Amino acid sequence: MNQRKKPFQIEAFKHKVVVDPKYAEKTWKILEHAIHEIYNKNSSNLSFEELYRNAYNMVLHKYGEKLYSGLVTTLTAHLKEISIHIEYNQGDSFLEELNQKWEEHNKALQMIRDILMYMDRTFVPGTHKTPVYELGLNLWRDYVIHSNGIQPRLQNTLLNLILKERTGEVINRGLMRNIIKMLMDLGASVYQEDFEKPYLEVSANFYRIESQEFIECCDCGDYLKKAERRLNEEIERVFHCLDLKSESKITKVVEREMIANHMSRLVHMENSGLVNMLLDDKYEDLGRTYNLFRRVDNGLCSIRDVMTSHIRETGKQLVTDPERVKDPVEFVQRLLDEKDKYDRIISLAFTNDKTFQNALNSSFEYFINLNPRSPEFISLFVDDKLRKGLKGVSEEDVEVVLDKVMMLFRYLQEKDVFEKYYKQHLAKRLLSGKTVSDDAERSLIVKLKTECGYQFTSKLEGMFTDMKTSQDTIQGFYASHGAELGNGPSLVVQVLTTGSWPTQPSVPCNLPAELSLLCEKFRSYYLGTHTGRRLSWQTNMGTADVKATFSKGQKHELNVSTYQMCVLMLFNNADKLGYREIEQATEIPAPDLKRCLQSLACVKGKNVLRKEPMSKDIGEDDVFLFNDKFSSKGLKVKIGTVVAQKESEPEKQETRQRVEEDRKPQIEAAIVRTMKSRKVLDHNNIIAEVTKQLQSRFLPNPVEIKKRIESLIEREFLERDSTDRKLYRYLA
Incomplete structure (x- = not known):
């Protein structure tokens, strides 16, 4: 049989345990x-x-x-x-x-x-x-x-120690650190109430007085050095002696008393404020200003506003100064120098701050577009660099210049105006063979295509295509007519597609008989190999190499324009000709003829003709003689044409008119695109949408947009709503 075990149990003491009462x-x-x-x-x-x-x-x-x-x-x-x-x-x-x-x-x-x-x-x-x-x-x-x-003595003793250190005395930092740590160990409230709060109040009063003393006797740069030093001292003191949480509090006190309260006075300080730092490229002072002002509310805004205002004002003076605009190349170079200057400042002093870069860009965009000729001048600058090249620089340096030019190009609101001028200047470079290199030309076109799209550069690329095709054409002409041409004058022709090249009026000019015959042979050859085409000669865009013999058998090869060649060859049969005789024989337009004769007779060292009476200006009663005594050290003599670098006022008006005409179909296309997608739209929204679409090329005038809308209504592309005249509907 199994016996049930009794559970284990601890019983209480049978008697009470007595503890000694004491x-x-x-x-x-x-x-x-x-x-x-x-x-x-x-x-x-x-x-x-x-x-x-x-x-x-x-x-x-x-x-x-x-x-x-x-x-x-x-x-x-x-x-x-x-x-x-x-x-x-x-x-x-x-x-x-x-x-x-x-x-x-x-x-x-x-x-x-x-x-x-x-x-x-x-x-x-x-x-x-x-x-x-x-x-x-x-x-x-x-x-x-x-x-x-103890309490008041401890507080005063600690604050006096800090004051002594601020005034240059050496204190026992280790002892101070131990006392401060004691307060921290007793609780955050003890540290804050017994030390930190009065410490911040006393510090505010100290820096309030000191900043006032400094600002009365220091320039801006020295004041900021003192402020920076004080700030660093406080940060170091916190690190070595105080609670690290006090750093943000004491730095706010210093920032408020030494920077925020004097911000406006500092940046506008006469002879040493921000504008002077910018003018004198004081990168160290500017960097210190940036680092200190960024610590306070609206600090960077105050710097940025002063910088923006200064750049806009100096830029406005630059682009509207009548003396500056006399030399377009120097004008653009000054713009590039200014851009380089502020790019360096933003990079070295303002840590490449994007907001400062945006302010710089908006400032340049503002003042560059104050001068309506900026697109023309930028194109002339490019023409100068790509025509003459940069002496002693590599292709990489040319690329750098082109990249800088593209920065200015981005600021232009009327990019289509630049396109007009650039096409004209490129055409002259290509036709005269004076471009520094095809690679540099194509590089800029690639940059323009990247910036504005294929449509912007398609015609420019077509010009290069025509130049290549023309080489093949002239080789074919001489291959088929070489034998019959003999030892007469040689001819090089560039055949240009009308749509790709700048439109030029066909200027009349009577070529010498031997050249006129050669041109007719080329015309017959070309039209015989290409059907449905038409040729018109642009004699105002040509050049010629003429061999001339002077007294004592001295020979020179003269590089001249086609007009100059026509004038010089008249002197094969005459020693003396009047202005009217030359005009009648060549039929060169009067303005071009006067510039042509001026360059042949009035330029020292290039005067293969003599003029009577001798003066710089050409009159209709002047007489011209072959200068038999002309001499030059070089065998080849280049005689340029006296021509204004910038457009004359009538030429400028004509270019502007062509630009305005070219804009009309672009505005209409933008309106149709917008209405085709939206079907119904009010007037203000059409203006906004069209402006947005076209601003990469130009800023359309709202009045012109309205005229284009009226034109589209007349041609039944759009119609007005019957109840709301400001609402338009697209007619499919």
Whole structure:
């Protein structure tokens, strides 16, 4: 049989355990004595194991309250004595004594906490009392730090130490750091109320006074150096002595008192403010200004606004100065120099800040478009660089120049005007063979295509195609007619497609008989090989090489324009000709003929003709003679045509009129595209949408857009709404 086992059970004592009524008092006296010994630095004679056991037993026998209250009383008494002792110390020894007593108190607390560990773990949580170590800190705060004789002295002593350091004296940073750490250990509120708050108030007052003194006697650059130094000093002091959380607070005080409150006065300071820094390229001062002003609200805005205003004002003076615009190449070079200058400033001083770069771009866009001739001048600048080339520079340097020009091109609102002029200048370079290199020309066209699309450059690329085709054509002409041409004059013809090249009026000019015959042979050859085509001669765009013999058999090869050749060859049969005779024989238009004769007779070193009477201007009664005494060191002599670099006022008006005519179909196309997709749209929205579509090439005039809308209504592409005249409908 299985017997059931009785469960194991612990029974209570049969008799009551009697505790000595004086046990608690005796035990506490032992512990109290130990605390006194610890504070008196006699802890080496104590048995911490026995003390721990006594404290353990008191808690075990329900005397935890007596133990805890006795601890509070004993610690309080000791701290009151310590407080009085600290108060007796004067001068520098005050902080040293406070620091020493704090260290001793900390060590004592650690020993007491070890002895009372069991109370800390069981009694304290159950009764929601303060743990031993924290209790010791609180009592130190209440009876030492917050005592009437210590609290104000401690605050003033710490603030005076900081003031001494600010005025150049050396202080005991290690001692200060220990005292500040004590305040932090006593709690964030103690550190903030007893030190940080008055520290910030005193600092604000100090920097308010100092900044006023500095700004009265320093220029902007020196003031900012002092402000930067003060800011760095405060950051360093926080790092070495204070709570790291104080850094943002004290830097805000310095920033407010030394920068924000004087921001406007600093940037506008006479002879040393921001404008002077910009003018003199003071990168270090500008960088310091940027780094300090970025710390305060609206600081960078104030710098940016002053910079923008300055750039716009100087740029406006540059593009509207009558003296500056006399030389288009120098005009554009100044723009590029200004752009380089501010690009360097933004890069070196403003850390490539995008907002400053945008401000620079908007400023350039503003003032470049104040001068309606900017597109023409930029094209002339390109023409100068690609025609003459840059002396002593590589192709990479040419690329750099072209990239800079493209920056200016992006600012143009009337890119189609630039296109008009660029096409004319490119045509002259290609036809005269004066381009620096085809690679450079094509590189710029690629850049323009990337910027504005294929449509912008399609005709420019067609010009290069025509030049290549013309080489093949002239080779074919000489291959088929070489034998019959003999040793007469040679002819090189560029056949240009009307749609790709700038439209030029067909200017009449009577060519010498031998050349006229050669031209007719080429015409017959070309029209015989190409059906349905028409040729018209552009003699105003040609050049010629003429061999001339002067006195004593001296021979030179003259490089001249076609017009100049026609004039010179008249002197094969005459030694003396009047202006009217030359005009009648050549039928060259009067303005062109006068420039032609001026270059042949009035330019020193190139005067193969003589003029009577001698003067710089050409009159209708002037007489011209072959200058038999002409001489030159070189065998080849290039005689340029005296011609204005810029367009004359009538030419400018004509170009503007052609541009306006070219814009009309573009505006109409944009209107139709918009209406085709939207079907119904009001007037203001059409204006906005068309402007948005075309602004990459030009900014259309709202009045012109309205005229184009009226034209489309007349041609029944659009119609007005019957009830709302400002509403338009697309007619499919």
